Amino acid sequence: MLRILTALWFALLASTAQAEIDIQEITSPGGINAWVVEEPSIPFVALEIRFRGGASLDEPGKRGAVNLMAALLEEGAGDLDAQAFQTAREALAARFRFNASDDTISVSAQFLTENQQEALALLEQALINPRFDQPAMDRVRAQVLAGIASDATNPRSIASAALYAAAYGDHPYGTPLDGTADSVNALTRDDMFDAHRNTLTRDRLYVSVVGDVTVEEVGPMLDALLGDLPAEGPALPEDIAFGLPGGVTVIDFDNPQSVALFGHAGMKRDDPDFFAAFIVNHVLGAGGFQSRLMTEVRERRGLTYGIGSYLAPSFHSETVMGNVASSNATIAEAIDVTRDEWARMAEQGLTEAELDAAKTFLTGEYPLRFDGNAAIASIMVGMQMIDLPSDYVINRNDYIEAVTLEEANRVAAELLRPDDLHFVVVGRPEGLEPTR
Amino acid sequence: MTRFFAAFILTVLALAAKADQVTTYTLDNGMDVVVIEDRRAPVVVHMVWYRVGSADEPEGQSGIAHFLEHLMFKGTDVLEAGEFSQVVAVNGGRDNAFTSFDYTGYFQRIASDRLDLMMQMESNRMTNLALTNDDITFERRVVLEERSQVVESNPGAMAREQFMAAQYQNHRYGIPIIGWQHEIEQLDMPELLEFYRQHYAPNNAVLIVAGDVDPTDVLAMAEQYYGPIPAKADLPDRIRPIEPPQRAERRVTYADPRVSVPYLVRSYLAPQRTSGTQQEAAALVYLAELLGGSPFTSDLGRALQFDSQLAIQTSASYSGMSLDQTTFSLVVAPATGVTLSEAEAAMDDVIAAFMENDIDPARMDAIRTQLRASEIYALDSTQGLARRYGAALTSGLTVEDVQQWPDILQSVTPEQIKDAAANLLNRNQAVTGWVVANQEEAR
Numbered sequence: 001m002l003r004i005l006t007a008l009w010f011a012l013l014a015s016t017a018q019a020e021i022d023i024q025e026i027t028s029p030g031g032i033n034a035w036v037v038e039e040p041s042i043p044f045v046a047l048e049i050r051f052r053g054g055a056s057l058d059e060p061g062k063r064g065a066v067n068l069m070a071a072l073l074e075e076g077a078g079d080l081d082a083q084a085f086q087t088a089r090e091a092l093a094a095r096f097r098f099n100a101s102d103d104t105i106s107v108s109a110q111f112l113t114e115n116q117q118e119a120l121a122l123l124e125q126a127l128i129n130p131r132f133d134q135p136a137m138d139r140v141r142a143q144v145l146a147g148i149a150s151d152a153t154n155p156r157s158i159a160s161a162a163l164y165a166a167a168y169g170d171h172p173y174g175t176p177l178d179g180t181a182d183s184v185n186a187l188t189r190d191d192m193f194d195a196h197r198n199t200l201t202r203d204r205l206y207v208s209v210v211g212d213v214t215v216e217e218v219g220p221m222l223d224a225l226l227g228d229l230p231a232e233g234p235a236l237p238e239d240i241a242f243g244l245p246g247g248v249t250v251i252d253f254d255n256p257q258s259v260a261l262f263g264h265a266g267m268k269r270d271d272p273d274f275f276a277a278f279i280v281n282h283v284l285g286a287g288g289f290q291s292r293l294m295t296e297v298r299e300r301r302g303l304t305y306g307i308g309s310y311l312a313p314s315f316h317s318e319t320v321m322g323n324v325a326s327s328n329a330t331i332a333e334a335i336d337v338t339r340d341e342w343a344r345m346a347e348q349g350l351t352e353a354e355l356d357a358a359k360t361f362l363t364g365e366y367p368l369r370f371d372g373n374a375a376i377a378s379i380m381v382g383m384q385m386i387d388l389p390s391d392y393v394i395n396r397n398d399y400i401e402a403v404t405l406e407e408a409n410r411v412a413a414e415l416l417r418p419d420d421l422h423f424v425v426v427g428r429p430e431g432l433e434p435t436r
Numbered sequence: 437m438t439r440f441f442a443a444f445i446l447t448v449l450a451l452a453a454k455a456d457q458v459t460t461y462t463l464d465n466g467m468d469v470v471v472i473e474d475r476r477a478p479v480v481v482h483m484v485w486y487r488v489g490s491a492d493e494p495e496g497q498s499g500i501a502h503f504l505e506h507l508m509f510k511g512t513d514v515l516e517a518g519e520f521s522q523v524v525a526v527n528g529g530r531d532n533a534f535t536s537f538d539y540t541g542y543f544q545r546i547a548s549d550r551l552d553l554m555m556q557m558e559s560n561r562m563t564n565l566a567l568t569n570d571d572i573t574f575e576r577r578v579v580l581e582e583r584s585q586v587v588e589s590n591p592g593a594m595a596r597e598q599f600m601a602a603q604y605q606n607h608r609y610g611i612p613i614i615g616w617q618h619e620i621e622q623l624d625m626p627e628l629l630e631f632y633r634q635h636y637a638p639n640n641a642v643l644i645v646a647g648d649v650d651p652t653d654v655l656a657m658a659e660q661y662y663g664p665i666p667a668k669a670d671l672p673d674r675i676r677p678i679e680p681p682q683r684a685e686r687r688v689t690y691a692d693p694r695v696s697v698p699y700l701v702r703s704y705l706a707p708q709r710t711s712g713t714q715q716e717a718a719a720l721v722y723l724a725e726l727l728g729g730s731p732f733t734s735d736l737g738r739a740l741q742f743d744s745q746l747a748i749q750t751s752a753s754y755s756g757m758s759l760d761q762t763t764f765s766l767v768v769a770p771a772t773g774v775t776l777s778e779a780e781a782a783m784d785d786v787i788a789a790f791m792e793n794d795i796d797p798a799r800m801d802a803i804r805t806q807l808r809a810s811e812i813y814a815l816d817s818t819q820g821l822a823r824r825y826g827a828a829l830t831s832g833l834t835v836e837d838v839q840q841w842p843d844i845l846q847s848v849t850p851e852q853i854k855d856a857a858a859n860l861l862n863r864n865q866a867v868t869g870w871v872v873a874n875q876e877e878a879r
Contacts (some may be wrong), residue, residue: 305584
C-alpha cells in the first residue's frame with residue numbers, strides 16, 4: 001500500500017492551498033491606516049498595533065527606558081492605579097500585551113464583542129494616559145533588574161550580548177534593550193514620559209484588526225483609540241554595517257554544554273534577491289529536519305539537539321545568523337561541520353531536487369500560517385511594517401516559485417561567506433582555539 | 437526546538453470546543469477518533485496520541501518513552517529513515533511529537549487535502565517501525581544532548597527534577613520524562629522494541645483530526661488506514677504504584693552558581709480531574725487564580741508584591757490534566773534584601789489569611805468571567821483544541837468530561853474552594869524547595 005507514497009508526493013503538489021482571507025485596507029476619518037479582516041464566526045476581535053522605532057529610540061545614557069516604559073503601560077492609566085486598571089481589565093476578560101523590541105513597540109489586544117467599547121476605552125487610557133506611578137515604576141524596575149541579572153548567568157544571553165556588542169558597538173543594536181543595572185537604576189519618571197512621547201507616535205503607526213467587527217466600525221474605533229497620540233517622533237538611528245570579522249570568541253562559563261551563536265552580514269528584506277536568499281537559507285539551516293545543518297550535525301552525527309540558521313533583516317542592519325548547543329567535548333566538531341556546510345552551500349549551491357523540495361514546502365506551508373484571528377492580525381501588521389502590499393498574500397508564492405536554480409546558487413555564493421563567520425562560544429569548549 | 441519534550445505540565449486551563457463542532461467515533465479495533473471542525477482556513481491538524489508516557493516505563497528504563505518518540509521518525513518497512521518528515525515537508529506541512537508523563541503524541545499540520553497521505557504514513561509507523569543499531573546509537577547522542585540542553589544547562593530544570601523526586605517517592609511522576617542520564621545511556625534495541633510492541637496499538641491510541649474537514653470523510657479514511665490494524669489483546673493495564681500517605685514535610689535546597697535570583701517553590705500533592713468527578717479540580721483552578729493568578733489582584737501578588745513588597749514575583753499553578761495524583765504549586769521570588777525564610781513566612785501568612793477570610797465575590801465574578809472568555813478565545817486555535825481532547829482522552833477523561841468542564845468551572849462556589857483548599861494546603865503533603873546560588877543564600 002505504501003509503496004505508492006513516493007509517486008504520490010509530486011502528484012499532490014499542484015493543488016497548493018491559497019490563503020483564503022479578504023484583506024480590506026482602510027483609512028480612518030482621522031487619517032489612520034489599517035488592514036481589516038472581518039471574521040464574525042467567533043465573538044471576539046484581535047487588534048495588533050505596532051510603532052516603529054521601539055528601543056532604538058532610547059536617548060543617550062537612557063538605555064532601557066523604552067523597555068521599562070512599555071512594561072509600565074499595563075501598570076495604571078488615567079484615574080486607575082495598577083491594581084484598579086488590572087481589576088477593570090479582568091472584569092472585561094480583555095487581554096492586552098505591551099512589548100518593546102529593538103525597532104518596535106507592539107500592542108496586542110483581544111477583546112470580546114460583548115464589551116468591545118469598554119475594553120477599547122481601557123486600552124485607550126493605557127496608550128494615551130499612562131500614569132508611570134513611582135511605586136509601579138520601582139516595582140517593575142526590580143523585575144527588569146532581575147531579568148538583567150538572569151541574563152548574566154544564561155549562556156545564550158551572554159553569547160548574544162557579546163556578539164552584538166562586537167558587531168555594533170555604540171549603535172542601539174550593540175546593547176541589550178533591557179539596559180544595564182546602572183542605566184536602569186538611573187531612570188526617572190520623567191524618562192518614562194519622554195520615552196512614551198518619543199515612541200508612541202502616529203507617524204510610525206501600523207494597525208490590523210481581525211474578528212467580529214465590520215470594516216465600517218474600525219475607522220472611528222481607531223480614531224478614538226489612537227487619535228490623541230503625538231503626530232511625530234524623533235529621528236530614527238542611522239543604518240549600521242555588521243562590524244565583526246570572521247573568527248572565534250570563547251567566553252568561559254561553567255556548564256556541561258557550550259552554546260555557539262554565529263553569523264555574518266546578510267541581505268536587506270527589499271533586496272531583489274531576497275527570495276533566493278530565503279530559499280538558500282531554508283535548505284541550509286531553516287528547514288527543520290530536512291535542512292543540511294540538521295541533517296549533518298544532528299541526524300548523521302548526534303552532536304546536538306538542534307541547530308538552525310536564519311536571515312535577520314532588521315531595519316538598520318542585516319545578518320545571517322545561526323546557533324547550536326553541543327557538549328563541551330563536541331562543540332568544536334559541530335562548529336567545523338557548520339563551517340563546512342556553509343562553504344559547501346556557497347561553493348556548490350543547492351541541487352534541483354533541494355530547490356523543488358524547498359519551494360513545495362514554503363508554498364504549501366504559507367497558507368497554514370493564516371489559521372486564527374490573532375495569527376492573521378499579527379502577520380498583517382508585520383507586512384505593513386516592511387512596506388508589503390496586501391496582495392502580497394496572494395502573490396508571495398509566485399515570488400518563491402520564480403526563483404531559478406541559477407539565481408539561488410549565485411545568491412548562495414554571494415550571501416554565504418564561511419571565512420566571515422564569527423562564532424561566539426559560551427561554555428568550556430574542548431579543542432577550540434579563539435582567534436582573539 | 438522541534439521534536440520537543442513536554443516536561444512541564446501545561447498551566448493553561450483546559451477548555452472545550454462547542455459540542456456541535458466535535459464528532460466522536462470508535463473503530464472496531466478500539467481506536468478512538470475525535471473530529472473537530474473548523475472551516476476558517478484550509479488546514480488540518482492530524483494527531484495520534486498513545487496512552488503511554490514516561491510514567492508507564494519499566495523500572496530502570498527511564499526515558500524510554502521519549503527515546504522511542506524520537507526513533508519513530510526513523511524508518512519503517514516502507515519508509516526510509518527521515519522520509520516521514522520529508523514527505524510532510526515536501527507537501528508544505530510541519531510535523532512534530534511530544535512525550536509527557538501520561539501520553540506520547542505525534543502530529544502534522546498540513547493543507548487539508550493531504551490528510552489521506554498523513555493517515556497512510558502515521559498508520560504505517562504504528563506497528564511497522566524498522567530500526568537499525570546506528571539509528572539508536574546516533575539518536576541516543578541526540579537525546580543526551582537534549583537532556584544536556586534542556587535540563588543540565590538550566591538550573592531551574594535541575595531544581596525541578598530534585599523537587600519532583602522528593603514529591604513522588606513511589607509513583608513514577610518522580611522520575612523525569614526525559615529520563616535519568618545514566619539510564620538513557622543504557623537504553624538499547626531489545627527494550628525499545630519491547631516497549632514499542634507493548635504500547636503502540638490502535639486500542640491504545642486516540643486519533644484527533646481538527647480543521648477544514650468533513651467528519652464523515654475523516655471516519656471513512658480512518659477506517660481505511662487505521663481500521664485494518666489489529667487490536668493488541670495483551671495491552672498492559674495502566675496501573676501505577678500509589679503514593680503512600682505523606683506524613684512529614686519535605687524540604688529541598690538546590691544550590692547552583694548559575695542561579696541569579698533565588699526563589700522558593702511550595703508544591704502540594706493535589707487531586708487530578710477524574711472522569712465524572714471534576715468538581716474538586718475545578719475548585720483548585722479557582723484557588724490557583726485566587727492565590728497567585730495575577731500579580732495585581734491575587735492574594736499573593738497583592739500582599740507580597742504590592743503591600744509588603746517582599747517579593748518581585750509570585751505565582752500559583754495547577755493543572756488537573758493528569759492520570760494520577762498531580763501537584764498544586766506556589767512560587768515566590770523574594771525582593772533584594774529579603775531572605776527566603778522571610779518570603780516563605782509571608783507566603784504562609786497569605787495562605788492562613790485566605791483560610792480565615794471570606795472570598796471576595798467580585799474576585800469570584802472576575803475569575804468566572806475570564807474562564808468563560810477563555811473558552812471563546814480558545815476557539816481561535818484549532819491545534820489548541822485538538823491538544824485538549826488528546827490530553828484528556830489519554831489522561832483518563834472522556835469527551836463528555838471535556839465538554840462538561842466549562843460548565844463545571846462556571847458552577848464552582850466559594851464553599852467548594854474553601855473545602856478544596858482545606859484538603860490541599862497541608863505542609864505534611866508538600867515539598868518546599870529553595871533554589872539558590874550558594875548556601876549563604878539559603879536562609
